[in-house]
Amino acid sequence: MKHKLLLFIILCLQSGLVIAQEQANSKTENIPAESAPVPIELFAGNKGFAFQLIVSKQFSAGSKFGFFNVTNFAGDYKQTNQTTSFLSQSFVTAEIWKGISAATGISAIGSSTTPLEVRPTAGLQYLLASRDILLVVIPRFDLSQTYNFETFAVLEYKPMLSKNWGIYTRLQGLYNYNTKLGYHEISEINLRLGLAYKSFQFGLASIHDFYGPEAINVNNYGLFIKTNIF
16 A cells, blocks of 8 residues: 555656646746756755755757756665665656657666666656746656666745745655566655755755565655755
8 A cells, every 4th residue: 555655646746747837837937958957965864864966957058858867875874784775867868849858868776785786768757947846757667677667756846035045845756666576666755845045955854765565664854955066
């Protein structure tokens, strides 16, 4: 039941793109993808730390081709026998219709207990970037080994309160299913609630991981700080 709930949350994120599109169009113009910022985030929680980097750029102004990468690294606080995990996905994208792009690239995943696996992957990307809203949805399919199907989605809502201050919220989800063996492998829900000051965001955060066919749950509660490096 847990992994079905996680899949439902991911599907809700996907369906939310219609509402996000309407709000973005009514409030502000879309930010050109070639000038989109590159955010990095540091998270410190009661069970460990995490790092996330997201890059989304067009090759040139007006180009239908671009590059997208999301990289996550997490670990606990142990000095010995530390548990770590690493995930990075890189795609070349080609827009086919109003923010929807075909995407192909590689997915790399590994941890302190499993070797690094690199797989070719392909899928679709929906991207909407505006002053108040960022929405990214990427359903993809591994082209080798266990042929995992995965959906990754991020929805940020960040309205301004004044010239320098604003509210920052984020709902981020991932659902990964092993189609060869027929079971859920990993899911994750990230929640953020805080404030924005100029190019910085900070506040409360939580990470909720679910592992294996039984969706064994591990929760991590803490604080985050996020900013743009470009």
